[in-house]
Structures are given as C-alpha cells and as structure tokens.
Amino acid sequence: MKRRTVLAGIAATLAPRALVAQTPGRAAPYRLGVLMGNLANDPVGQAYVASLLQGLRALGWQEGGNMRVEWRWTGGDAALFDRYAAELVAFGPDVLLAQASPSVVALRRKTNTIPVVFTMVTDPVGQGFVGNLAHPGGNVTGFSDFNALMAGKWLQMLTQVAPPVARVAVLYNPATAPYAGLMMDAIEDAAPSFAITARTAPCHDDAEIESVIAELAREHGGLLVLTDIFTIVHRDAILASAAQHRLPTVYFARSFTVAGGLMSYGVDYADLFLRSALYIDRILKGASPRDLPVQQPTKFELVINLRTAKAHGIDLSTTLLATADQVIE
Known part of the structure; x- marks a missing residue:
C-alpha cells in the first residue's frame, strides 16, 4: 500500500x-x-x-x-x-x-x-x-x-551473495527483545531449506557487537540484525563494524541500508x-x-545498497537485485 x-x-x-x-x-x-x-x-x-x-x-x-x-x-x-x-x-x-x-x-x-x-x-x-x-x-x-515468512526471506537473501553464507548469527539484545524467541523459532524452522545454520548472538553494548561481527568474519559467516530498540539505537556501531569486516548482513529496516548497510527486508x-x-x-x-x-x-520493502556491496567486494545475484524495491547505486 x-x-x-x-x-x-x-x-x-x-x-x-x-x-x-x-x-x-x-x-x-x-x-x-x-x-x-x-x-x-x-x-x-x-x-x-x-x-x-x-x-x-x-x-x-x-x-x-x-x-x-x-x-x-x-x-x-x-x-x-x-x-x-x-x-x-x-x-x-x-x-x-x-x-x-x-x-x-x-x-x-x-x-x-x-x-x-x-x-x-x-x-x-x-x-x-x-x-x-x-x-x-x-x-x-x-x-x-513481524510475520514469520520474513525469516525465510532474510535467510534466502544471504544465500544470494557470492560465496553463499552457510552460518548466520542473529543479533539482538535479550533485555529489549523478549520476543526474540518467536523470531528465532521462525528462523530455525526456515534455515534447513537454505542449508544454513543459525545461532543467536545476544549483545548488550558496542563491544559485544564488535566481538560478534569479528568472529563471524573469521568464520566467513553472515549476520542477521533483528528488529529491536537496542539495534536501532546502536545502528551506527553495527554498520561500522559490518563495514570494517566486510560482513554480509541483512537488516530489518531500510534505514540501515540507506545509512550504508548491505541490504534489508522489512516493514x-x-x-x-x-x-x-x-x-x-x-x-x-x-x-x-x-x-x-x-x-x-x-507492506514490505527490500532495499539493496549496491555501492556498499561493491566497496566490500560482495557479489549479489541478479535475481536478488531484480526483486529489490530500491537499489542504491
């Protein structure tokens, strides 16, 4: 609408x-x-x-x-x-x-x-x-x-990068996202369809955000950032760390992608x-x-920052690009 x-x-x-x-x-x-x-x-x-x-x-x-x-x-x-x-x-x-x-x-x-x-x-x-x-x-x-079908879309997006992501960490703060269990259930239910292993990555401050993302980069994994007041307030720290480590990341809101994040799908x-x-x-x-x-x-929107993808050396499939509501170049 x-x-x-x-x-x-x-x-x-x-x-x-x-x-x-x-x-x-x-x-x-x-x-x-x-x-x-x-x-x-x-x-x-x-x-x-x-x-x-x-x-x-x-x-x-x-x-x-x-x-x-x-x-x-x-x-x-x-x-x-x-x-x-x-x-x-x-x-x-x-x-x-x-x-x-x-x-x-x-x-x-x-x-x-x-x-x-x-x-x-x-x-x-x-x-x-x-x-x-x-x-x-x-x-x-x-x-x-939130709609449970969003979980499958997030994971699918991470399989459409080259090389595809096989391990995903899900970032949120348990103190401000008590509903994360519901979202993790949906993510874990969808993960086998995409040959992905998903795990939680609870964070409470900028230091923990950096630690999680640095570890994922060493594992050649990907990151999924959940809807959460914590992730909204700490948006800049998440974006900076993901950029530093060139980590394939899916965000829940376009505001992250517009600010330099790789891609987002959400309300x-x-x-x-x-x-x-x-x-x-x-x-x-x-x-x-x-x-x-x-x-x-x-109403959902898929936003891709192609400028960020190129800067980080991340290749995105033509299918993913063709389905985007907005591509930032």
Missing part, C-alpha cells in the same frame, strides 16, 4: 469533518502522549514523527491547535522508559502512543485504563499485551511488525506510524481499544 493510498483512506474517514474535540461539553485540545524508543536527535525517529503528524493532520488534528502532544524520547535507556511512562500518564492523556515493546511494557505498568496504541511491536499476544489479534480485550491495541515503519493516526483518531472519537483489532504488517 503506497503512502498516498493510506492518506486517501484517512481522508475518506473525514465525513463529516467535525472533530470530537469540537463537540459540546469537551474543551479542546485533546491530549496525546508519545513514548519513543529512538534518540530525540535520530533523523529516522524524526521521520516517524513526521509520518504520525502527517496522518493526524489528514484527520483534522493539529499539534498545538486542537491537539496537545507530549513527546518523550528514551534512546533505549531502560530507566527512562519507566520514568517517562509515569510522566506521560501524569500528563492526563486521552490516548498514548507507544513505539516498540519496552514502551508498551512501561506504560502498562502505569495504567490499565488510558488507551494505548502501539507500533513496531513483535508478538503482542506472546508478550501478553493483547488477548488475541482480532479482539485485544483491554486498553491496548496497535500495529505489529515500512514510517507507514506504521502514519496508519497509527487512524487508531488514535478512532479512539478520540469514542472507539475502545478492546474492539480495534491488532493490524498485521502488509
């Missing part, structure tokens, strides 16, 4: 265009609290914010006008998730937006009544955020970012933020999160 199509769908919901904030008995502005996992100065996180605000504007909500927005940026700091969740709940919001699992966990500790819309969350059922996808059943709903996260505006709007107009089904990812 193209972004303009999503915006057209958003615009179609504006009939009539009167806002809830303008209804009798309710003083404007409405309040939205946003708990982000990115650093505040991260251009990628700012792009997510821009998409969210774009979606809200299409629905008639204006930050600083009929909507007041409180932003909190944690940079992946575990202590800040809890601190900022408390601040946002104290703000008295009508609805909360949570980026990634740690934000949801922190907000659920502080409230079980204020509606929470999440985005960039893997396995919301397994993590106990919702009862089931169709009927969340509580004060939390939102947009998931369009800016699109998830754009679509989140729809649920925020529906809740502000009276809908309950318990009745809004969790949305599964539907």
Whole structure:
C-alpha cells in the first residue's frame, strides 16, 4: 500500500469533518502522549514523527491547535522508559502512543485504563499485551511488525551473495527483545531449506557487537540484525563494524541500508506510524481499544545498497537485485 493510498483512506474517514474535540461539553485540545524508543536527535525517529503528524493532520488534528502532544524520547535507556511512562500518564492523556515493546511494557505498568496504541511491536499476544489479534480485550491495541515468512526471506537473501553464507548469527539484545524467541523459532524452522545454520548472538553494548561481527568474519559467516530498540539505537556501531569486516548482513529496516548497510527486508515503519493516526483518531472519537483489532504488517520493502556491496567486494545475484524495491547505486 503506497503512502498516498493510506492518506486517501484517512481522508475518506473525514465525513463529516467535525472533530470530537469540537463537540459540546469537551474543551479542546485533546491530549496525546508519545513514548519513543529512538534518540530525540535520530533523523529516522524524526521521520516517524513526521509520518504520525502527517496522518493526524489528514484527520483534522493539529499539534498545538486542537491537539496537545507530549513527546518523550528514551534512546533505549531502560530507566527512562519507566520514568517517562509515569510522566506521560501524569500528563492526563486521552490516548498514548507507544513505539516498540519496552514502551508498551512501561506504560502498562502505569495504567490499565488510558488507551494505548502501539507500533513496531513483535508478538503482542506472546508478550501478553493483547488477548488475541482480532479482539485485544483491554486498553491496548496497535500495529505489529513481524510475520514469520520474513525469516525465510532474510535467510534466502544471504544465500544470494557470492560465496553463499552457510552460518548466520542473529543479533539482538535479550533485555529489549523478549520476543526474540518467536523470531528465532521462525528462523530455525526456515534455515534447513537454505542449508544454513543459525545461532543467536545476544549483545548488550558496542563491544559485544564488535566481538560478534569479528568472529563471524573469521568464520566467513553472515549476520542477521533483528528488529529491536537496542539495534536501532546502536545502528551506527553495527554498520561500522559490518563495514570494517566486510560482513554480509541483512537488516530489518531500510534505514540501515540507506545509512550504508548491505541490504534489508522489512516493514515500512514510517507507514506504521502514519496508519497509527487512524487508531488514535478512532479512539478520540469514542472507539475502545478492546474492539480495534491488532493490524498485521502488509507492506514490505527490500532495499539493496549496491555501492556498499561493491566497496566490500560482495557479489549479489541478479535475481536478488531484480526483486529489490530500491537499489542504491
């Protein structure tokens, strides 16, 4: 689904265009609290914010006008998730937006009544955020970012480099990716089909990232970087180490590839933020999160940085290049 199509769908919901904030008995502005996992100065996180605000504007909500927005940026700091969740709940919001699992966990500790819309969350059922996808059943709903079929695609991409990769390490931080077991199950289920051996590579800091990647380079293996606030915040360290060791690496988001990574396959996260505006709007107009089904990812993109491949001496198959949504040359 193209972004303009999503915006057209958003615009179609504006009939009539009167806002809830303008209804009798309710003083404007409405309040939205946003708990982000990115650093505040991260251009990628700012792009997510821009998409969210774009979606809200299409629905008639204006930050600083009929909507007041409180932003909190944690940079992946575990202590800040809890601190900022408390601040946002104290703000008295009508609805909360949570980026990634740690934000949801922190907000659920502080409230079980204020509606929470999440985005960039893997396995919301397994993590106990919702009862089931169709009927969340509580004060939390939102947009998931993982489909098990993605695991096979990641591994297939690593077999389409020359020479093909036979050993893969999967990088994530167990503290911020409690759902990694689900993703590893999908990866291990798919691995035999591609004659690949996959293992976990849990990391907690830049030093461990460098150690994992250096070892893989000696083994002539490949790296798969999972969706995780830790990997988002430590993006530059991962990219620098992979470049230094010329390691074939698949990332979960285009932002890594645009920043110099080899290739990525995953959800369009800016699109998830754009679509989140729809649920925020529906809740502000009276809908309950318990009745809004969790949305599964539907839009995926494969991005290849051919410039990086050439610089690292990595050959990519013509089939892989032909299936890419974008090739950076």
